[in-house]
Amino acid sequence: MITLQAEPRQVGAKLHKMRQEGKIPAVYYGRLEASTPILVSKVEFEKVFKQTGESSVINLTTPTGAHDALVHDLDRDPVTGIIRHIDFYVIEKGKKVSVHVPIEFVGVSGAIKDLGGVLVKVLHEVEIEAEASKLPHHIEVDISSLVDFESQILAGDLKLPAGVTLITGPEEVIVLANEAKEEVIEEVPMDISQIELSEKKGKKEEEGVEGEEPKAKTE
8 A cells, every 4th residue: 555644734824835845735534533634745645646546545644643545635726737735535444435446448459450440438437336455546448349330348347356346337338339430521512503693794794884985074
Protein backbone atom coordinates (compact mmCIF):
# COMPACT_ATOMS: atom_id res chain seq x y z
CA MET A 1 0.00 0.00 0.00
CA ILE A 2 1.28 3.46 -0.93
CA THR A 3 1.96 5.88 1.92
CA LEU A 4 1.35 9.64 1.96
CA GLN A 5 2.59 11.81 4.81
CA ALA A 6 0.25 14.46 6.22
CA GLU A 7 0.71 17.20 8.80
CA PRO A 8 -1.83 19.05 10.99
CA ARG A 9 -3.46 22.22 9.67
CA GLN A 10 -4.82 25.02 11.79
CA VAL A 11 -8.33 26.11 10.90
CA GLY A 12 -8.33 29.73 9.78
CA ALA A 13 -4.74 29.70 8.50
CA LYS A 14 -4.06 31.46 5.21
CA LEU A 15 -4.61 28.81 2.56
CA HIS A 16 -3.08 30.92 -0.22
CA LYS A 17 0.21 31.09 1.64
CA MET A 18 0.19 27.33 2.23
CA ARG A 19 -0.28 26.68 -1.46
CA GLN A 20 2.60 29.01 -2.28
CA GLU A 21 4.77 26.91 0.04
CA GLY A 22 3.96 23.76 -1.96
CA LYS A 23 1.26 22.40 0.35
CA ILE A 24 -2.29 21.34 -0.45
CA PRO A 25 -4.99 21.91 2.18
CA ALA A 26 -6.95 18.72 2.81
CA VAL A 27 -9.29 17.00 5.21
CA TYR A 28 -9.91 13.38 6.17
CA TYR A 29 -13.11 11.93 7.62
CA GLY A 30 -15.09 8.70 7.80
CA ARG A 31 -18.09 7.07 9.44
CA LEU A 32 -16.10 6.70 12.64
CA GLU A 33 -13.66 9.57 12.02
CA ALA A 34 -14.34 13.21 12.73
CA SER A 35 -13.43 15.68 10.01
CA THR A 36 -9.77 16.63 10.54
CA PRO A 37 -7.91 19.37 8.59
CA ILE A 38 -4.44 18.45 7.31
CA LEU A 39 -1.78 19.48 4.79
CA VAL A 40 -0.03 17.27 2.23
CA SER A 41 2.92 17.98 -0.04
CA LYS A 42 1.79 18.93 -3.56
CA VAL A 43 4.71 17.09 -5.18
CA GLU A 44 4.25 13.94 -3.09
CA PHE A 45 0.49 13.83 -3.57
CA GLU A 46 0.76 14.14 -7.36
CA LYS A 47 3.21 11.19 -7.37
CA VAL A 48 0.86 9.10 -5.24
CA PHE A 49 -2.27 10.05 -7.19
CA LYS A 50 -0.72 8.96 -10.50
CA GLN A 51 -0.42 5.47 -9.04
CA THR A 52 -3.66 5.22 -7.08
CA GLY A 53 -6.21 7.51 -8.67
CA GLU A 54 -9.51 7.58 -6.80
CA SER A 55 -9.93 3.80 -6.62
CA SER A 56 -6.87 2.56 -4.71
CA VAL A 57 -6.25 2.85 -0.99
CA ILE A 58 -3.64 5.25 0.40
CA ASN A 59 -2.00 4.83 3.78
CA LEU A 60 -2.48 8.37 5.06
CA THR A 61 0.07 8.86 7.83
CA THR A 62 -0.53 11.66 10.35
CA PRO A 63 1.10 12.57 13.70
CA THR A 64 -1.89 11.00 15.45
CA GLY A 65 -1.81 7.72 13.51
CA ALA A 66 -2.19 6.07 10.11
CA HIS A 67 -5.46 5.71 8.19
CA ASP A 68 -6.47 3.69 5.15
CA ALA A 69 -8.16 6.23 2.94
CA LEU A 70 -9.45 6.89 -0.56
CA VAL A 71 -9.31 10.17 -2.44
CA HIS A 72 -12.97 11.09 -2.18
CA ASP A 73 -12.96 14.50 -3.87
CA LEU A 74 -10.55 16.90 -5.58
CA ASP A 75 -11.19 20.63 -5.92
CA ARG A 76 -9.32 22.06 -8.91
CA ASP A 77 -8.89 25.61 -10.10
CA PRO A 78 -11.32 25.94 -13.07
CA VAL A 79 -8.74 27.86 -15.13
CA THR A 80 -5.35 26.30 -14.28
CA GLY A 81 -6.53 22.84 -13.19
CA ILE A 82 -4.26 23.05 -10.11
CA ILE A 83 -5.51 21.05 -7.12
CA ARG A 84 -6.74 23.43 -4.40
CA HIS A 85 -8.18 21.01 -1.85
CA ILE A 86 -8.49 17.26 -1.22
CA ASP A 87 -11.04 15.17 0.66
CA PHE A 88 -9.83 11.79 1.98
CA TYR A 89 -12.39 9.22 3.09
CA VAL A 90 -11.16 6.90 5.85
CA ILE A 91 -12.16 3.26 5.38
CA GLU A 92 -13.17 1.05 8.27
CA LYS A 93 -10.99 -2.03 8.49
CA GLY A 94 -12.75 -5.17 7.32
CA LYS A 95 -15.54 -3.19 5.66
CA LYS A 96 -16.27 -3.33 1.95
CA VAL A 97 -16.39 -0.16 -0.10
CA SER A 98 -17.82 0.56 -3.53
CA VAL A 99 -15.76 2.59 -6.01
CA HIS A 100 -15.65 3.37 -9.71
CA VAL A 101 -12.58 1.78 -11.29
CA PRO A 102 -11.19 2.79 -14.71
CA ILE A 103 -11.14 0.29 -17.56
CA GLU A 104 -7.92 -0.47 -19.43
CA PHE A 105 -8.40 -1.93 -22.92
CA VAL A 106 -5.83 -4.52 -24.02
CA GLY A 107 -5.40 -6.94 -26.92
CA VAL A 108 -6.11 -6.67 -30.65
CA SER A 109 -9.58 -6.92 -32.17
CA GLY A 110 -9.98 -8.84 -35.44
CA ALA A 111 -12.95 -6.67 -36.36
CA ILE A 112 -10.71 -3.61 -36.16
CA LYS A 113 -7.46 -5.01 -37.58
CA ASP A 114 -8.81 -7.28 -40.34
CA LEU A 115 -12.22 -5.79 -41.15
CA GLY A 116 -11.32 -2.12 -40.77
CA GLY A 117 -13.95 -1.47 -38.12
CA VAL A 118 -14.10 1.23 -35.48
CA LEU A 119 -13.73 0.49 -31.76
CA VAL A 120 -16.59 2.02 -29.74
CA LYS A 121 -15.79 2.37 -26.03
CA VAL A 122 -19.17 2.72 -24.35
CA LEU A 123 -17.93 2.67 -20.73
CA HIS A 124 -14.62 3.91 -19.39
CA GLU A 125 -15.14 2.74 -15.80
CA VAL A 126 -17.22 0.27 -13.81
CA GLU A 127 -18.45 0.26 -10.24
CA ILE A 128 -17.22 -2.54 -7.99
CA GLU A 129 -17.29 -3.49 -4.32
CA ALA A 130 -14.48 -5.04 -2.29
CA GLU A 131 -12.48 -4.75 0.88
CA ALA A 132 -9.97 -1.92 0.79
CA SER A 133 -6.99 -4.24 0.50
CA LYS A 134 -8.49 -5.98 -2.55
CA LEU A 135 -9.50 -2.94 -4.59
CA PRO A 136 -7.82 -3.09 -8.03
CA HIS A 137 -6.33 0.04 -9.57
CA HIS A 138 -8.03 -0.75 -12.89
CA ILE A 139 -9.91 -3.52 -14.69
CA GLU A 140 -8.47 -4.97 -17.91
CA VAL A 141 -10.77 -5.66 -20.84
CA ASP A 142 -9.37 -7.89 -23.60
CA ILE A 143 -10.87 -6.76 -26.93
CA SER A 144 -9.53 -9.76 -28.88
CA SER A 145 -12.98 -11.36 -28.58
CA LEU A 146 -14.38 -8.68 -30.91
CA VAL A 147 -14.00 -10.70 -34.11
CA ASP A 148 -16.89 -9.20 -36.12
CA PHE A 149 -19.43 -6.38 -36.06
CA GLU A 150 -21.89 -8.48 -34.05
CA SER A 151 -19.43 -8.94 -31.16
CA GLN A 152 -19.60 -6.93 -27.95
CA ILE A 153 -18.29 -7.17 -24.41
CA LEU A 154 -20.69 -6.71 -21.50
CA ALA A 155 -19.94 -5.78 -17.91
CA GLY A 156 -20.93 -9.31 -16.94
CA ASP A 157 -18.13 -10.67 -19.15
CA LEU A 158 -15.41 -8.96 -17.10
CA LYS A 159 -12.92 -11.12 -15.23
CA LEU A 160 -12.72 -9.60 -11.75
CA PRO A 161 -10.10 -10.40 -9.10
CA ALA A 162 -11.06 -12.66 -6.20
CA GLY A 163 -13.08 -10.83 -3.56
CA VAL A 164 -14.32 -8.17 -5.99
CA THR A 165 -18.04 -7.86 -6.80
CA LEU A 166 -19.48 -6.07 -9.81
CA ILE A 167 -22.02 -3.32 -9.02
CA THR A 168 -22.49 -2.06 -12.58
CA GLY A 169 -25.34 -3.91 -14.32
CA PRO A 170 -24.05 -7.07 -16.03
CA GLU A 171 -25.97 -6.24 -19.24
CA GLU A 172 -24.23 -2.87 -19.63
CA VAL A 173 -22.18 -2.76 -22.85
CA ILE A 174 -18.49 -2.05 -22.26
CA VAL A 175 -17.13 -2.01 -25.81
CA LEU A 176 -18.06 -3.10 -29.33
CA ALA A 177 -16.87 -2.85 -32.93
CA ASN A 178 -18.77 -0.94 -35.59
CA GLU A 179 -18.36 -1.00 -39.33
CA ALA A 180 -16.61 2.11 -40.59
CA LYS A 181 -18.97 4.26 -42.68
CA GLU A 182 -17.74 6.29 -45.62
CA GLU A 183 -18.80 9.90 -45.67
CA VAL A 184 -21.12 10.55 -48.60
CA ILE A 185 -21.23 14.08 -50.00
CA GLU A 186 -24.55 14.72 -51.72
CA GLU A 187 -24.25 16.79 -54.88
CA VAL A 188 -27.12 19.18 -55.52
CA PRO A 189 -27.98 19.28 -59.27
CA MET A 190 -27.58 22.69 -60.83
CA ASP A 191 -30.69 24.25 -62.41
CA ILE A 192 -29.29 25.38 -65.78
CA SER A 193 -32.58 26.92 -66.88
CA GLN A 194 -32.44 29.42 -64.02
CA ILE A 195 -28.90 30.42 -64.99
CA GLU A 196 -29.89 30.91 -68.64
CA LEU A 197 -32.91 32.91 -67.57
CA SER A 198 -30.76 35.16 -65.37
CA GLU A 199 -28.22 35.65 -68.16
CA LYS A 200 -30.94 36.62 -70.65
CA LYS A 201 -32.51 39.03 -68.18
CA GLY A 202 -29.18 40.66 -67.49
CA LYS A 203 -28.44 40.96 -71.21
CA LYS A 204 -31.78 42.64 -71.90
CA GLU A 205 -31.22 45.13 -69.08
CA GLU A 206 -27.77 46.00 -70.49
CA GLU A 207 -29.21 46.42 -74.00
CA GLY A 208 -31.87 48.67 -72.63
CA VAL A 209 -29.28 50.95 -71.03
CA GLU A 210 -27.12 51.06 -74.14
CA GLY A 211 -30.05 51.74 -76.50
CA GLU A 212 -31.59 54.53 -74.43
CA GLU A 213 -31.74 57.88 -76.23
CA PRO A 214 -30.28 60.85 -74.36
CA LYS A 215 -32.97 63.22 -73.12
CA ALA A 216 -33.04 66.73 -74.62
CA LYS A 217 -32.31 69.61 -72.36
CA THR A 218 -35.20 71.92 -71.62
CA GLU A 219 -34.76 75.47 -70.75
